[in-house]
Amino acid sequence: MSFIRTRVANGVGEIILDRPKALNALDQTMVDDMFVVLKDWVGDPQVQSVLVTSASDRAFCAGGDIRAIRDAALAGDHASVTRYFSAEYELDQLVADFPKPYIALIDGPALGGGLGISVHGEVRVVSEKAMIAMPETAIGFMPDVGSTYFLPRLPAGVGLWLGLTGARVHGSDAVAIGLATHHVPSAEFGGLADDIRSGMPLAQALSGRTETVSGTSLPLAKIAEYFSDDPVAAIVGGLRGAVGDDWAAQTVAQLDAASPTSLVVTAALIELGARSTLDECLERELHAAEQITRTPDFAEGVRAVLVDKDRNPAFSPAELADVDLELVTRIIG
Incomplete structure (x- = not known):
């Protein structure tokens, strides 16, 4: 059983995260499956762009499957720990280097590993329901998935604040600080996704839906x-x-x-x-x-x-x- 679903139509390859009981937390199989799919799509002429969505309205991705990592670490199975993080970070690098437009629709929480498969991509659309955070210090871990690259490139002090505190950033604030590229109301997400799936140019699909972000509630x-x-x-x-x-x-x-x-x-x-x-x-x-x-x-x-x-x-x-x-x-x- 795979916790991701894929489809290709109208030049769009879509990856649907589908592990609702775990809020789409990325286990080893999801990381491995996403990597294989994206690697295949790099050279597939039928795929002109990639769309990443969630099958659940509860979350985009709650991060990595950290409970499984803890179990492996406690069992002394450090090889499994290394395998997981090696594969996850290789996936994050592939997203960053992907040669075609990579679009993530974030209509809910995106934590830790959920940022690894979204923030490194070209287009990150958030709604008012989006909640972004790197909460690792609270579990005795540290921000990863390439966050030590993108956090220090946010506005002054913001990256260190997010990385140390695990503070949550919502909706348009994520656009204001550079973690997201567009803000679209949650009610418009279904139509936006359908238009992208139809092969409509992204700029046209976003037109009339994107809300201008002129400021931020963050201090x-x-x-x-x-x-x-x-x-x-x-x-x-x-x-x-x-x-x-x-x-x-x-x-x-x-x-x-x-x-x-x-x-x-x-x-x-x-x-x-x-x-x-x-x-x-x-x-x-x-x-x-x-x-x-x-x-x-x-x-x-x-x-x-x-x-x-x-x-x-x-x-x-x-x-x-x-x-x-x-x-x-x-x-x-």
Whole structure:
């Protein structure tokens, strides 16, 4: 059984994510199947563009199948962990390099691995129901799928803010900061998809449906002020000192819920990614993923958020000041 469906008609190859019970979380089979399909379509003259959609109205893609990764790591099956991340990152690179228009319609949550199969593509259409986030630090992991390449290329401080806090970006805000290219009302998504499937030129299909994004609800000035190039401890200290600022207090709470080790690793990876190519970032992320999945924080974070769902992880160390910098160096490579 495959959790993706495909069809080719009118010059359009469509990949439909169809694992609704898991909110389309990408398991090994989905990653492998998508790669084979896209690789075949590169040279297929019947496919002039690619459309990626979800069969469910609940989500575009909830990320990678991180529970399965935890199970493998706990069993000492590190070869399976490497195989998964190697295949996933190879798929992300293929999306980025795809020589034909690649269109993702995001009408719901797109988390972690869901960004790997969308943000690297040429066209990313979001609705007001779209919710984009990289929530990995809360599970003792770090932002991956090439995010250490695209996050530092967002407006000042935004990438570090998203990567450290796991903050959620909705609808038109994703267009405003560059994670999406077009905003279309959810009610128009069915018609948009049908027009694209019919072979209608994309610009024509989008015409009359795209809403102009003239601003953002995100506090970009505050994000730029607090999420500079300072060490994570300095960022947290600055936010704690913002007495009476509700946004700062909420942001501190998000950081306090994350693994301190993951925060330091994430900041370092994003800093390195700012001066690296995508393939260099993916190679660095693969090494980091192999290493960080062996740490107790990863097993504990996934347990707390995805397995027992008590949202009360016991990370070790519990404080930024106690993070083992030698371990951070080994994770980053």
